Every structure is written in C-alpha cells, then in structure tokens.
Amino acid sequence: MVLISCKNCHKVYQREDYSSFVCTRCNHKVRKRIKDSLQVSLALVVSAIFLYIPAMVYPMMEVTRFGVSIESNIIEGVISFLEYENYFIAFVIFTASVVIPLIKLVGLLLIFVSLKIHTRMSNKTKILVFKFIEAIGKWSMIDIYVVAILASVIQMDELFNIKGGIAATSFALVVIFTMVAAHRFDTRIIWDEQRKS
Amino acid sequence: MSVDTNKVIECYGCGLFIDKPSVEKKKLFKCPRCNSKISLDKDHSFDSLYYAISSLLLFAILNIYPIVSLNVNDNILKATLIGTVSILFEQNFFVVALIVFFTIILAPVLNSLAIILSFIQMHTRFKLFTDTVLHDAFHFFKQWGFIEVFIISIIVTYIKLIGMVSSTKFDIGFYVMLVYIFCFYMSNVKFEGKNVFGD
Numbered sequence: 001m002v003l004i005s006c007k008n009c010h011k012v013y014q015r016e017d018y019s020s021f022v023c024t025r026c027n028h029k030v031r032k033r034i035k036d037s038l039q040v041s042l043a044l045v046v047s048a049i050f051l052y053i054p055a056m057v058y059p060m061m062e063v064t065r066f067g068v069s070i071e072s073n074i075i076e077g078v079i080s081f082l083e084y085e086n087y088f089i090a091f092v093i094f095t096a097s098v099v100i101p102l103i104k105l106v107g108l109l110l111i112f113v114s115l116k117i118h119t120r121m122s123n124k125t126k127i128l129v130f131k132f133i134e135a136i137g138k139w140s141m142i143d144i145y146v147v148a149i150l151a152s153v154i155q156m157d158e159l160f161n162i163k164g165g166i167a168a169t170s171f172a173l174v175v176i177f178t179m180v181a182a183h184r185f186d187t188r189i190i191w192d193e194q195r196k197s
Numbered sequence: 198m199s200v201d202t203n204k205v206i207e208c209y210g211c212g213l214f215i216d217k218p219s220v221e222k223k224k225l226f227k228c229p230r231c232n233s234k235i236s237l238d239k240d241h242s243f244d245s246l247y248y249a250i251s252s253l254l255l256f257a258i259l260n261i262y263p264i265v266s267l268n269v270n271d272n273i274l275k276a277t278l279i280g281t282v283s284i285l286f287e288q289n290f291f292v293v294a295l296i297v298f299f300t301i302i303l304a305p306v307l308n309s310l311a312i313i314l315s316f317i318q319m320h321t322r323f324k325l326f327t328d329t330v331l332h333d334a335f336h337f338f339k340q341w342g343f344i345e346v347f348i349i350s351i352i353v354t355y356i357k358l359i360g361m362v363s364s365t366k367f368d369i370g371f372y373v374m375l376v377y378i379f380c381f382y383m384s385n386v387k388f389e390g391k392n393v394f395g396d
Contacts, residue, residue, distance in 0.1 A: 010207070
C-alpha cells in the first residue's frame with residue numbers, strides 16, 4: 001500500500017499503487033508527481049532566457065520633450081538615475097528589473113541541471129533557492145507598472161510625452177514565463193532523483 | 198498496513214508524508230526533511246467575507262479617483278488605475294496591457310468575488326459554481342494578483358516624477374488603495390480555500 005495526495009486540495013489517499021485517479025473531493029486528476037514538470041519548466045525557462053536578451057537591449061521607454069524623443073533601455077534608465085543622484089530608485093529598478101530576473105533564470109536552470117548532473121548543492125539548498133525564486137517572482141513587474149503609470153500620466157503630445165518601448169513586451173513575458181515555470185515545477189522530483197541515484 | 202489518511206499530510210516540497218497529530222496545535226510547521234513550511238487547515242472566519250466585500254467596495258471607489266496627479270504649465274495630469282491599462286492598449290502594447298489588466302484589476306477582483314461566492318454557496322442553497330471551480334479560482338487569482346507590486350510601482354513612479362515635476366503628489370486614489378490592499382490581504386489570510394468542499 002502507498003500514500004498519494006491530491007496536490008490541488010491536499011486530500012490524502014491510501015492506494016495499491018501510484019496509478020493516477022480522480023480525486024473524490026475536488027475532481028482533479030491525482031498523480032504521484034506533476035506530469036512532465038521538468039520538461040515544461042525547462043522549456044519555459046529557456047524561452048525566458050531568449051526573451052531576456054531583447055528585454056535588456058531594446059528600449060523600455062521613450063520620452064519626448066519639446067519634440068525631441070529619447071529612447072532608453074533598462075540599464076540606461078538605471079545609469080540616468082545614478083547621474084541624477086537618485087540612488088534609491090536606481091537600486092530598486094536595477095534589483096527588480098536586472099538582478100531578480102537573472103537570479104530567477106540562473107537559479108531555476110541550476111536546479112534543473114542539478115537533477116541530471118551531479119552537483120554539490122544539497123536538496124535542502126535547492127528547495128531554499130526555489131522558495132526564494134517563487135517568492136520574488138512577481139516583484140520584477142515593478143518596471144512594467146512604472147512604465148504604464150508614467151505613460152498614462154505624461155500625455156502632453158509633443159511637449160512632454162512618455163511611451164512604452166518594445167522591450168516592455170519581452171520583459172513582461174520573461175516575468176510571466178519564469179513564474180509559470182516555477183509554479184509548474186514539482187520540487188518533489190528533486191528528492192526522487194536523489195533516491196534513484 | 199492501514200493508515201488513517203486524515204491524520205497525515207504531504208509536504209509538497211519533498212513529498213514526505215508526515216503525521217499531523219503531533220503538530221495539530223500549530224498552524225504552521227516545518228517539514229523535518231526539507232524544512233519547507235507546511236500550513237495546516239485553519240478554521241473559516243467570517244472576517245474574510247467582510248474584508249472581501251470591503252475590498253470590492255474600495256476597489257470601485259479607487260477607480261473614481263486618480264492615484265497620482267501633477268501640474269505642468271497649468272495642465273493637470275492624472276494617473277488612474279484604468280488609465281494605466283488603457284494607455285497600453287492605445288499604444289498597441291496588447292500583451293503587456295493584457296498582463297497588466299489581468300494582474301492589477303481582474304485577478305484581485307475575481308479573487309474577492311470567489312471568496313464572497315464561497316461564503317454564499319456554503320451558507321445558502323444558492324449554487325452558481327461548483328466547489329472545485331471556486332476553490333481553483335481562489336488559488337489561481339490569489340497567485341496572479343499583483344496589486345501589492347503595483348503600489349510599490351506607484352511609489353517608485355512618484356519619486357521618479359518628483360525629480361521631473363515638483364508639483365507631483367499622491368492623490369485620493371493612492372490612499373484608498375492602501376486601505377484596499379490591507380482589506381484584500383486580510384480577506385486572503387482569513388480564508389481557507391479547502392473549506393469550500395465542506396469536509
């Protein structure tokens with residue numbers, strides 16, 4: 001006899017084997033582990049890595065003042081804040097838009113790779129890194145919201161105007177893809193892989 | 198060997214099944230193997246319903262007033278919650294506009310509605326959705342509602358704008374939003390999704 005629980009409503013069952021069945025409480029399919037969790041999460045992380053490049057290279061915002069348009073990407077935005085000695089905002093934007101997405105992508109990739117290649121990272125550390133990635137996930141949206149609020153408030157045609165840049169779409173997708181990847185990943189397989197090896 | 202399945206709980210961090218009785222008194226405990234926090238079932242509180250209703254009412258008020266306003270050459274410029282989404286649509290950023298609309302408007306509102314409907318369905322004979330739909334909706338919209346991130350973005354925008362235009366100020370909408378976030382957070386904290394199944 002084995003124990004198996006519904007990940008959706010957390011009801012625990014005692015069964016003969018690990019074959020899937022429908023939960024009597026919430027009607028969702030109960031499986032031992034989420035199906036193709038590693039493959040789907042890895043595919044999303046790889047897509048997010050590809051999207052991270054245009055998000056950093058292309059302009060995030062276009063500011064028009066007296067008919068003159070200046071486009072700036074995330075890094076240029078951070079540098080301009082440093083030049084204006086606005087260190088707090090520079091730190092917030094740099095952390096939320098550059099560091100956090102990078103930590104999420106590298107962290108998730110490291111966890112996924114460590115399942116197939118032996119690394120020194122203990123399972124407890126992997127879980128800790130994963131929980132941290134899950135917790136900080138949504139905070140990268142700050143820059144997107146800032147651009148949206150600025151664009152909505154500064155609308156004076158050619159005199160003073162702020163528009164979103166083409167990097168906004170890639171950046172928003174990086175955030176969503178990494179969040180879905182983290183949500184879709186079943187951390188229990190970290191311990192399964194250790195048992196197998 | 199038969200196990201009382203009501204007395205065990207699975208840690209979704211590592212897949213270990215743990216006995217519940219020894220930790221019954223605690224609302225939160227850690228898995229002995231992976232150290233992940235495991236939350237136990239909590240009692241349903243009507244406070245959650247009151248907070249959810251308050252959230253919805255505050256959300257309606259919040260949409261009337263601007264969040265940030267500034268004065269440039271006698272032109273009063275204002276930012277509203279709906280305005281932040283509509284401008285993205287106007288500038289043809291459809292994907293970003295949809296993401297922003299979903300995360301700051303739709304998900305928080307539907308989260309509060311899911312809580313209110315759960316209480317209505319639990320305590321009356323009125324059935325609009327199945328228990329599964331309400332349970333899933335609550336968890337899904339809770340995860341994808343980023344209103345707390347949005348308020349930090351407003352503060353960042355304010356600091357950014359004050360450097361360009363000194364007349365920038367927080368408007369009524371911002372203060373309503375602070376109260377709204379408190380009510381929204383409390384409605385989620387006091388609500389136990391599993392209780393919609395009535396077990």
